[in-house]
Amino acid sequence: MWRNIASTFLTLLLFVLIVAAGMLAWGRAQYSGAGPAQVAQCVQVARGASLSAVSKTLKEQGAISNSYIFRAGADAAGKARDLKFGSYLVPPGASMEDIVAVITAGGPSTCGTEVIYRVGVRADSVVLRDINPETGVYEERVKYDPVTEQPHDAVLRAENQPDARLRVVVAEGVTSWQVAEGLKRANFLSGEIDTVPPEGMLAPDSYEVQKGADREAILADMEKRQQAILQAAWESRPFGLPYQTPEEALIMASIVEKETGIAEERADVASVFVNRLEQGMRLQTDPTVIYGVTEGKGVLDRGLRRSELDRKTDWNTYQIDGLPKTPIANPGKAAIEAALNPAATEYLYFVADGSGGHQFSRTLEEHNAAVARWRQIEADQSAPQPPTGG
Numbered sequence: 001m002w003r004n005i006a007s008t009f010l011t012l013l014l015f016v017l018i019v020a021a022g023m024l025a026w027g028r029a030q031y032s033g034a035g036p037a038q039v040a041q042c043v044q045v046a047r048g049a050s051l052s053a054v055s056k057t058l059k060e061q062g063a064i065s066n067s068y069i070f071r072a073g074a075d076a077a078g079k080a081r082d083l084k085f086g087s088y089l090v091p092p093g094a095s096m097e098d099i100v101a102v103i104t105a106g107g108p109s110t111c112g113t114e115v116i117y118r119v120g121v122r123a124d125s126v127v128l129r130d131i132n133p134e135t136g137v138y139e140e141r142v143k144y145d146p147v148t149e150q151p152h153d154a155v156l157r158a159e160n161q162p163d164a165r166l167r168v169v170v171a172e173g174v175t176s177w178q179v180a181e182g183l184k185r186a187n188f189l190s191g192e193i194d195t196v197p198p199e200g201m202l203a204p205d206s207y208e209v210q211k212g213a214d215r216e217a218i219l220a221d222m223e224k225r226q227q228a229i230l231q232a233a234w235e236s237r238p239f240g241l242p243y244q245t246p247e248e249a250l251i252m253a254s255i256v257e258k259e260t261g262i263a264e265e266r267a268d269v270a271s272v273f274v275n276r277l278e279q280g281m282r283l284q285t286d287p288t289v290i291y292g293v294t295e296g297k298g299v300l301d302r303g304l305r306r307s308e309l310d311r312k313t314d315w316n317t318y319q320i321d322g323l324p325k326t327p328i329a330n331p332g333k334a335a336i337e338a339a340l341n342p343a344a345t346e347y348l349y350f351v352a353d354g355s356g357g358h359q360f361s362r363t364l365e366e367h368n369a370a371v372a373r374w375r376q377i378e379a380d381q382s383a384p385q386p387p388t389g390g
Contacts, residue, residue: 070099119179121178128141129141166213179330203330251328348363
């Protein structure tokens, strides 16, 4: 009798194990297989949300077929406690495994409502946009100039949404004064700015912030990023550059940033100024004169006057030897890298070429010819155009 009981028990145990193995295989297939969503979905993870709450929301949205398998798979992968706050775009048919990877990886939000305060060289802007889940493309709803226009009601409402993404975007080439003024106008931030940070020491970048974030804390983050970029570029620089300190390289980078917005030209522009320094020539670059006039507090919306070119300031490189006293703007990473990795050229001059770029020259004779061509282009562009037939 005991032998029959043992045999029956073993048979039942084997059956249970087979069923369990089958269920485990089925669960794994469900976890890694294509999901039920027919269109892209914006998955939102609230700050401090539990995996249980997120799985329930995903099931309600139709992004997953089974919330238990979703939680079990995340737990088995060791990611159950790795949820990252944000809004994430999940493509159609994404598996539970794919979704877990997205919501635990972190990084910038990729969908939902977004309010962006952009600090630009010539103007600031506030933009409200939403992502279209079907196309995965952000669509702009509102845009206005915070200097000349009142805040838009839709933007103010969006700023108060708990799941809205708030960002500050700083353009390459803005001054520290412009950044500080921009942050003061960003309604979703708080706190005073007692001191404008040193010129050049703020990293142009995109900064995701929280509602009510402290303005000076954001500036400190910008300084930390710029210092890290500068230090990394300084440590990997080639031998023989005419800079004694990273700060001097930053000054050069700011000049490169203001002289060209074309990525392919940065290293050549840097080479011109490095060659000039090495030969004891003055840099003679207009952006440094402009900074001496404005001291970074706004844009000079006119040409330079002869009196300004002739007036000696700490930045006017027509009147002083070597580098200016300080950077003249906040250079981006590419400009910093160009200043510390200039192209190997014999260029000493450059001038606009009429196509948005510059013509580089090795001799004054070549440069004068390039200047003559540019002046002819300017004359042709300003000449009255004949009427067209219609």
